[in-house]
Amino acid sequence: MRQLYIQIIMESIEYYDEMAQTHLRRSPKHVLLxxxxxxxxxxxxxxxxxLRDKGWTIISPADAYHDEISQYQAERLLRYNPGRMGGGIALNKGQEKxxxxxxxxxxxxxxRFKDVVLQPK
Known part of the structure; x- marks a missing residue:
């Protein structure tokens, strides 16, 4: 279960960071909820x-909120918001999928749970 949990969280973190780099041309200070x-x-x-093994640095929320991304306000909102990156910046920059x-x-x-936890190969 540990392996699956870490993989899922890390995949998500890397996905949204790549999205940020595509639309912002940089990796902002992220907040992980x-x-x-x-x-x-x-x-x-x-x-x-x-996270540290992948080169990430753990910072305080106060430090993260000093990044200019924290001031971004979406032009349009989705009913189920995938976060500031997906539901705001990427959407408003034209990414629809x-x-x-x-x-x-x-x-x-x-x-994934079945494959990794219940019936691992």
């Missing part, structure tokens, strides 16, 4: 290690 749930608590240390990473799809997650 983790909901208070057992998986987040159990594997937060592993997630921090994985791929605003949500596939790790937000329950069918995809169910298959």
């Amino acid at each position: 983790l909901h208070e749930m057992d998986l987040s608590v159990l594997f937060i240390g592993d997630l921090v290690d994985a 791929g605003l949500w990473h596939h790790t937000l799809d329950e069918a995809y997650l169910g298959k």
